[in-house]
Amino acid sequence: MSLLLPALPAYAEGPDYRTHLAGVTPFADPRQRVSTTQAPWSAIGRVQTELGSRCTGFLISPVLVETAAHCLWLTQPQRFVQPSSVHFLRAYSGDKFTAHARVVRFIVPPGYAPNKESLSAGLDHATLVLDHPVARPDEAFHVSTTPDDIKPGMAVVLGGYEQNMPDVITADLHCHMTGLTHDRSGNPLFSHDCAGTHGSSGAPLLYQDASGWHVLGVQVLASSAHAGGQAVPLLNSPGGTSEDPQ
Known part of the structure; x- marks a missing residue:
């Protein structure tokens, strides 16, 4: 996909076969294949x-x-x-x-x-x-995370069907949430340093505690220059939704 305005990263949709993988640091790719038979x-x-x-x-x-x-x-x-x-x-x-x-x-x-x-x-x-x-x-997954559960620098994981291995899930198991940003209308986005490229759009940004795995957000954007991206928060504080008018 083409890049967005400079202030935003690229869509993490896929596949889009290019030499450089958006959202992944060149020569330092931490992603690994994970088993779809195991949680999460x-x-x-x-x-x-x-x-x-x-x-x-x-x-x-x-x-x-x-x-x-x-x-x-x-x-x-x-x-x-x-x-x-x-x-x-x-x-x-x-x-x-x-x-x-x-x-x-x-x-x-x-x-x-x-x-x-x-x-x-x-x-x-x-x-x-x-x-x-x-x-x-x-x-x-159950949408049970609340704003009070969010901690600066908390450990997270991200995995999905990405452009260079679109038929298996590859995941970054050792990354962190790096902050809270907003789009130009003020809607919040979580920033993270997880490696995730085209095809990871829609993947859950996850964290684990003693009670199991929890969703933080939905991956939507990958950085154009380094590891990381942005996810739409998916928290237990519902906002309005509307059915697509088709």
């Missing part, structure tokens, strides 16, 4: 459209998947894809996956403008409604 990766899957675009998504209930909204946008003719053309492959790895479902509708926050990412990047996420459950309730 078993709740992650590939979101793909029948037009060929691919991103990452993750379960927040047996029938709900969270991903980046820009993954569903068609530059031409300037509209979202039809929901029925979107598929979710849970725990996809090579030619195997735990479950497959088709999307029946999706929900995006009001105010998100895919052609004005610098103004609305903090709203760049979408909730996909699947046509049938693909997991048990205890196998999905």
